[in-house]
Amino acid sequence: MVAHGPRRLVSLRSLLVRGAQAVAADDTPDHHVDRPYAWTHDDGSLTLAPEVEALDRTRVTQCALSRVCGVCAEPLRRPVAFVGTDEERARNAFHAPPLHQVCADALVVRREVAGAWTVTTTSGFEFVRPGRDEPETRPTFQPNSLL
């Protein structure tokens, strides 16, 4: 018993430390502006670029329907923000999924996309799947109540 005492204490402490780490790890978001969710693929690879091909197709659909942010994957808030090129904004159809306003603001100043995108905010949006005869091959988001 005596011999085991200290050892058990040590293991108890390491257990506590590990437990604390696990709890802390819980709170670390897996996705943030350096690893935007909708631009990251299932294999962990990531290309952040203004082009639509950079987006992960299934994650875009998921963000659209689950109503979570395409950067941090947390539930959306109001207003909903979209990032897009001037062309996307002019025709009111965006490729990138809905974002939090803060996530969008942080995303557009990133080196890879700087200058290409601006932020548009809305309360609601329509999720429009691509049609066969349309030039679009990806779904688009059409804000319906711009702010």
Next chain:
Amino acid sequence: MAISDVAEYAHLTDEEVEQLGRELDAIRAEVEESRGPADAAYIRRVIRAQRLMMVASRVVMAVSAHDDRTRKPGAIAGGTVLGLAKILENMEIGHNVMHGQWDWMNDPEIHSSNWEWDTAQPAEQWKHSHNYIHHQFTNVLGHDNDVGYGVLRMAREQKWTPVSLGQPVYNALLAGLFQWGVALHDLDLERIRKMEKDPKELRRQLKQIYKKGSRQALKDYVVYPAMAGKHWRTTLAANAWANFMRNMWSYVIIFCGHFPDGALHFTEEELEDETRAEWYLRQILGAANFKGGPLLHVMSGNLGFQIEHHLFPDLPSNRYAEISVKVRALCEKYDIPYTTGPLPVQYGQALRTIMKLSLPNGMTSSNSPNPPPPEQENMIPLDRRRKSESERPTRREETGSWSRTARGAS
């Protein structure tokens, strides 16, 4: 029989499918452009009525509890109104608001981002399991967990095991405890059973469910009964009755949406490179409506227009009735089956399927219409398992932290 080629099943050429898609686009555009004050007034009226019912039921129960003559009728009446209020909140308000049907109003108090509904499941998990998994992969075996809720065998393609013999019992339990079934829905019991679930995700989701579920249970089974003092048992029973009513009703409505005969199941090949028009077609074939008066439709969240809801999940629910007239005409024009019938018949068919599929396939016959036999050289063996994490198109692991702060603090 699960369908592996929707267009072929419906005997439509690619061009016809696209034409159908354009006509459905036009219906959608028309509703989008005409959304206005009347629609906004509708949802506000429903919300107001629902809240008044909620208050009335609690008041009736509280007041009637203190007199021996009124206690029992008060509990029955109060509990029933409470049940109706919960049904209205879950079906016509919560479900539809969380789809984003009312986001266009730019009203921070009626918005998909912060609506929390009166049931044990956290809104955030519902938006994942229902809005995404169920609506994107509608009736696709191995993807859509709504097919039997991970408990029931609902399609002949799903493997039969002796466990299936207990289906009538599981079904009754699922119906009576439906809110808790829904609460655990996004956990994906099948994956937990197979130890495929990310423990971190599981822990986070359980924490959310615990927080929300305990608040709900505390309200109905502790706080309100405690306020009734020595007659706490009556209030507790009335609240349990209200929750039971809501559970039974939402179970029936949900099972009527996709499991009557005629609503089809699909295989995974359908999902690859699906165009908008093909997606529309799959939604029509995979859903089933039921008929009824305006009151029945409101109390079922307009999910009697399940086909229309699946075509346009984010258009305001009060418009589904008018949309259904047009969609039905389109279905006749293109000779596509439009499954509908009276509610008891539709549920009866779903129930018959549950009973039949508790037995091995060889002992029962299918009630679904038969698709044309697939050409031999193209035949791909069906994968009957539910998909694991890595096999799914994407199964988001992060669900974020559901909390009341966003809603309560402001």
Next chain:
Amino acid sequence: MANGGTLTWEKVRRAGRHLTTPLLPDDYLTLLNPLWSSRELRGRVEKVVPETDDAATIVIRPGWGWRFEHHPGQYVGIGVDVGGKFHWRSYSVSSPPKRTGRTLAITVRAMPEGFVSSHLVNGLEPGTIVRLATPAGDFTLPEPPPQRLLFLVGGSGVTPVMSMLRTLDRRGHLDDRDVVVHYSSTSRERMIFRDELESLEARHAGLAVQQRYTDDEGILDVPGGALDGVCADWRERETWACGPGPMLDALEAHWTEAGLEERLHLERFSLDLGGEGGEGGTVYFQNSGKEATVDGATTVLEAGESAGVGMPYGCRMGICHTCTLTLVKGRVRDLRTGEDFDQPNEPVQTCVTAPVGDCTLNI
């Protein structure tokens, strides 16, 4: 509600949530009175008082959670339901802050093509519930106010100044301070708060109000030294100015030239033009076939409105992007940052950009 009461109420509210979860007690209390909610700041329109043909004061009774702590001169966000949708705009508060106050007032001029301002002036029924945002803005009076003040006002820029004057009046400062108001408006009829200003002036020795009708007299020629004729000791005064952009630009230049810019407080009315202006030019509106020749301080939006083009706009301060149009060719400058936009088919925010030479827009 007293402060102690609020504290207790918060506790009651928190406890009440156990009864109302997942909603808040507020959600049920609004069934009794729509103002009994602090989930969102709300207010009820008590009355709409016409000020001129196209301007009205809207008196609002705020609901729970509102603190009557705005500083005179600040603006407030107001969300109104038009056609089932909530639209948000900001307007200066024209009522003085009062701790015992029950209402707040904003004064709005209906702008052509501005459907929210038109709705506020002409379509708002008393009893309507509106949403409110907390007051903001730093165009305010210091406490205590300086001995000598000058207010230079153009058009509906009078609203924040009115709030300041009413506060000065209530605290007795219109008698113990020296206050000069120079108020320009196109005509006597269009002058908002004219009667009230005249009556204030009659009652208080310390207040002098000068009215100027620019249709007859033209605008005050500040660069030409006309200010000396209006208020000879303007250099010794703390000055607050609110009005159209070009007027404020001229004032800013004049004060800077005199080395007194820190004594001038400006409310840029709806947008903050920190950058330099454009060069001006002719703006062509492709689809409508109209055009307008404007100076470099006039925004493309104002140019379009002056030419009678149905220009879209929202916040008029470069935030909401409602006004964005495609610049077909030419160059415009963002008046806030000085940044130029000249790519073909580039979307531009018309409310904060001015033409640099001739340009064409697709409206």
